[in-house]
Amino acid sequence: MYQGHPHSAQSNERLHAFEQACRKAGLKITHQRVEIFRELAFAQDHPSAETIHRRLKKKLPTISVDTVYRTLTTLEKHGLISKVQTVESQARFEVKDDHHHHLICDNCHEIIDFDWQVFDEYPLPNEISDWGKIKNKKVILHGLCRKCSQKVSS
Amino acid sequence: MYQGHPHSAQSNERLHAFEQACRKAGLKITHQRVEIFRELAFAQDHPSAETIHRRLKKKLPTISVDTVYRTLTTLEKHGLISKVQTVESQARFEVKDDHHHHLICDNCHEIIDFDWQVFDEYPLPNEISDWGKIKNKKVILHGLCRKCSQKVSS
DNA sequence: TTTCGTGCAAAAGTTTTGCAGTCTA
């Protein structure tokens, strides 16, 4: 359910898989790309391009925002990451993973992932097949996270 | 499931309810607001501010884009309409209605509504209650609509 | 008549793009 710790073996695997995928796609493995992907893979909060840029400046002081945008667009085009559906003005991203759902706090805009296997296996209503071909189904829950509901009520 | 025809009794009811809600909220009932709401209520495609503006120019040639933006923001603030979650750069809107789900074509970006009562009544996973308080649950299906899958395959 | 809303124009916020130099393979 949750993503690995920055220094775990699982993390290195993830970066290794990323480099493999880049090679396969004919993308050069640049310092910037690796760091952007790493940032996204280890963040649990589905950050925007601006957020990723801000965080990376500590490590790569000269990285530019447009590189972050360009890289995210490229990686999305190659199916390595995806945009998250939100009602916010800035686009937010996550490492591609079709099988999870989102829990969104309407106050602080935190987005966290959750699994729901029973739902995943549940058949869709019949009428849907008339519409076309479904590739992905996802549940999005909105509400107030624990922290925000305490703030609001206090 | 679907929204009423422009000239049905149901439609007039909808507009009437809108005017009531405006009065209750202390909002003046201007020509522009009524037309923007009407456009949204009768459109079945969850239009963006730009789209609404383009469509309204036939009827109200002098209406400005910023009025459309301002009106949509105001109506959303008062809970009469809502933003739709998308991965697109322009925000899209719909008349507020908590109990329906979305079917999105990844090619032409058509968004249509569907009902799924079995899901609505299905209990959430237990762990969710640890996170906070859920106010709304929604299913979003992605895929290719019939028209687009034919185009792609031909 | 008073207050709120609109249209205009300008600004702010988000993302994309052309170009010249830099780096990966």
Place this chain on the structure above:
DNA sequence: TAGACTGCAAAACTTTTGCACGAAA
């Protein structure tokens, strides 16, 4: 070395805001 990638700067696109006039209650 060749082609792809980056950083810079400028542009494009989306949305918001200040102000003066116009419209609703």
